[in-house]
Amino acid sequence: xxxxxxxxxxxxxxxxxxxxxxWLTLTTLLGSGAYAVFRGLWMPALLTVILCxxxxxxxxxxxRSFAVVLSVxxxxxxxxxxxxxxxxxxxxxLWDLDKMGGADMKLMAAVILAFGSPIVLLPITLVGGLQGLxxxxxxxxxxxxxxxxxLGTLLYTVVPLIPK
Amino acid sequence: xxxxxxxxxxxxxxxALIIAVVVLVAYGAYRLLGANIAAIxxxxxxxx
Numbered sequence: 001x002x003x004x005x006x007x008x009x010x011x012x013x014x015x016x017x018x019x020x021x022x023w024l025t026l027t028t029l030l031g032s033g034a035y036a037v038f039r040g041l042w043m044p045a046l047l048t049v050i051l052c053x054x055x056x057x058x059x060x061x062x063x064r065s066f067a068v069v070l071s072v073x074x075x076x077x078x079x080x081x082x083x084x085x086x087x088x089x090x091x092x093x094l095w096d097l098d099k100m101g102g103a104d105m106k107l108m109a110a111v112i113l114a115f116g117s118p119i120v121l122l123p124i125t126l127v128g129g130l131q132g133l134x135x136x137x138x139x140x141x142x143x144x145x146x147x148x149x150x151l152g153t154l155l156y157t158v159v160p161l162i163p164k
Numbered sequence: 165x166x167x168x169x170x171x172x173x174x175x176x177x178x179x180a181l182i183i184a185v186v187v188l189v190a191y192g193a194y195r196l197l198g199a200n201i202a203a204i205x206x207x208x209x210x211x212x
Contacts, residue, residue, distance in 0.1 A: 019171045026168065055167040076212060079205040083194065095170070099179045102170020122191055129184025132177040145175045 003028065003114045004157065007150040010107060014146035020103035025110075032110035041116050043078035047071060047085050048109055051092045067092060087118035104145045111153050123159075124152030 006028045010020045033045040050070050057063035071089040075082040088109055095105035111120055128148035135143045194201075 022168060022171055025171070052165070052167040056165060075205055076209045079202060079209050082202065082205045094179075094183065100175055100183075101172030102167070103172060104175060105170075119191075121187055125184045125187040128175075128180045132175075132180030132184070135177040136181070140177060142176050143180050145180065148180070 001157075003032065003111065004150070004153060006031075007107065007111075007146065007153060010103070011144075011146045011150045014103070014144040018142075018144060020107070020146060025103050025106040028110040029106045029113075032114040036113040036116060039116055041081060041084070041113070043074050043081045044084045044088060044113060047074040047088055048113065050074075051088065055092075055096070064093070064096065067096070083118050084112065084116070087112055087121060101145065104149065107146060107149050111149060115156070120153065120156045122152075123155040124149050127152045127155070 006024065010024050010028070013020045013024065029048070033048060036042070036045040047070070051067055054063055054067045054070065057066060067089060071085050075085045078085075091100070091105050091108050091112075094100040095102060108121070108124065111124070112118055125148075128143070128145055131143050131145075131148050135141075
């Protein structure tokens with residue numbers, strides 16, 4: 001529930017300023033990472049740190065291929081976390097392609113690490129898709145995605161229909 | 165650091181729609197092939 005409270009504050013900042021302060025996204029990510037390590041999911045948490053460092057590489061092709069190779073290695077070292085590692089790579093890639101904001105990427109990674117399941121991405125992206133559809137018909141070009149992350153996470157937590 | 169300094173919380177409407185479709189398709193594939201994927205990765209890990 002703590003992550004939902006943090007997401008609620010992040011949603012306020014996103015709706016008001018279209019930006020989320022670094023202290024909030026990093027606190028959420030660090031807290032979720034620590035919780036994931038505590039639950040034994042050390043490889044996805046380590047991969048998140050590695051992807052943070054890989055992002056510093058200046059040559060694009062080198063950076064992206066390095067991220068893919070390291071994610072595959074992470075999956076091989078801990079086969080139980082394969083889908084989790086690939087999901088983290090997918091989010092990182094969307095951000096690296098400049099298709100997703102940095103705050104969205106960090107908060108989504110935090111939610112995945114906190115719940116230890118990539119299925120949480122399903123309600124988040126479905127709500128995001130619905131939000132995108134509404135924005136499209138209202139002739140808006142962008143959507144505040146943190147709201148979708150909050151609503152999707154709440155749906156995942158509250159609604160028992162989504163398989164956990 | 166680029167990763168830490170990016171605070172943007174915004175996405176284009178098209179991207180939000182595309183991500184929803186991609187995740188839905190990936191989830192469907194995972195439900196169909198999830199066990200096989202896990203078996204293949206475990207097999208590779210064992211060989212390494």
